[in-house]
Amino acid sequence: MLRKFDYSRLLLKRSLWLLLPIAGIGMAESKLTQQRCTNLVISIKGDSGxxxxDQMDVRMLLTENGGDPLLGSRLKDxxxxxxxxxxxxxxxxxxxQVFSDLRGNIVVEVEQEKPLARWINTSENGETRNTSGYYISDEGVFFPLSENYSARTLLVSGAFFNxxxxxxxxxxxxxxxxxHFLNTDPFWKAQVTQLNAxxxxxxxxMTVVGDQQIELGTAEDYQSKFKKLKIFYDKVLSQDWSRFKRISVKFQDQIVCE
Structure with a gap:
């Protein structure tokens, strides 16, 4: 009889250990279903510069310009x-990405587009037609300019980008x-201000130092063209930056200057 009683008591203890977590989870879920939004937590990722x-812009998007304030809303709704x-x-x-946390916050994590270049609309003779233009992302997507910030980046123009x-x-x-190359190579990033295609x-x-126009030809095999250019810069132009105004590397194994 004693063994039977001990066994029953052991079984009861084990059952309680199983039931208590389940009851706790149920109470937590019940609380969460009634939990209301206490705050909007917004983080913006992307190029640190x-x-x-800003956070207010994201808040306005999130709340439909304040028409849906969200604060106080039940998270389950x-x-x-x-x-x-x-x-x-x-x-x-x-x-x-938008989600809620255990504190009742609606958390918003935003990643900005990354500008690789800025397209400007120009005429056939190179004159700027308007100052609006677009940015080009590092994935080749056009996206609009911002009223808050103007990124310092390579300017591009020409019919190819139409x-x-x-x-x-x-x-x-x-x-x-x-x-990508012109944005990552330290020398050419500092030297080239505009690309026309x-x-x-x-x-x-178009370059900064010397104010030269470099005719590159098509973008194919650009690596070898820039290697030739760098040698030409080091051996010739470094002695007199204003010596030539036009440099062409569009033909194989040739550099033509004027």
Whole structure:
């Protein structure tokens, strides 16, 4: 009888250990279903030097310009996916994730677009037609300028960029590679201020020191062209930066200067 009683007591203890966590989870879930939004916590990721949007801009997107304040709303009634879509309507935003935490906050994590270049609309003779233009992201996507911040980046122009979809297909891939190169190589990033590409993809570059126009040809095999240019800069132009105004490396194994 004693063994039977001990066994029953042991079984009861084990049952309680199983039931208590389940009861706790149930109470927590019940509390969460009634929990209301206490705050909007917004973080903006991206280039640390570029602030196209601030937290107030994101808040206005999130709340439909204040029409849906969210604070005080029951979290279980808030459609997080819908909030993400609201924020992502702004083309300055690349990614957005919205979720709630255990403190009752609605957390919004935003990633900005990353500007690789800025397209300016020009006429055939190179005159700027307007000052608006667009940024080109590091993925080849055109996105609008910001009222809050103007990124210092490479300027691009020419008929090639009049069809933005080109930058995301095979024809535009070499041009995108070239833009990445001009943004990452320390020397050429400082030296090249503007890139112009005509409708056939023939590229010319404008420089800072010497104010030269460099005729690059198409973007294919740009690495070898810039190697030739760098040797020419080191051996010739470094002696007299204003000696030539036009330099062409578009022909294989040749450098033509005027």
């Amino acid at each position: 570029a602030r196209f949007l 808030v459609a997080m996916n819908d909030l993400e879509q609201r924020v992502k309507r702004n083309r300055l935003i690349r990614k957005c 069809e933005p979809e080109k930058l995301q297909n095979a024809k535009g891939a070499p041009v995108m590679d070239l833009l 005509d409708i056939d993809g023939e590229i010319s570059l």
